[in-house]
Amino acid sequence: MNVTIRKIGNSEGVIIPKEVLDRLGLRAGDELSLQEIDNGMQLVVQQADLAEQIRAARAGMEKYRVALRELAK
Template identity: 60%
Template sequence: MNVTIRKIGNSEGVIIPKEVLDRLGLKAGDQLDVQTENGTLQLKPVNEAFERQLEAARRFMDKYKVALQKLAE
């Protein structure tokens, strides 16, 4: 499936066909993670609940860094 990069205000973007959005269970307002790898562009849905949990884990690890290092020894 081919899409065209279009001018949108001061940016550019692509229109994702509805059939693709439906297949992935995505809708307007959902967030995508954008990555490039080996000359390809990858769009992945962001799992907001997982992102919140990951941020909480990072804060916990920062707060208890010394204790966690001691436990790892």
């Protein structure tokens, strides 16, 4: 399947056809991970649980950044 890189605002992107999104169970707002491979790239659906855990960890690190900095000494 061929797609074209298009100008989207100040960025550039690829439009994923609706039938592909439906087949993979994806919708607007879902996160994908872009991975470079030997001869190109691939998009991998990011695990919702892992993404939520990473968000929670970042929030905790921000909240307790002073304490974590002190503990790191």
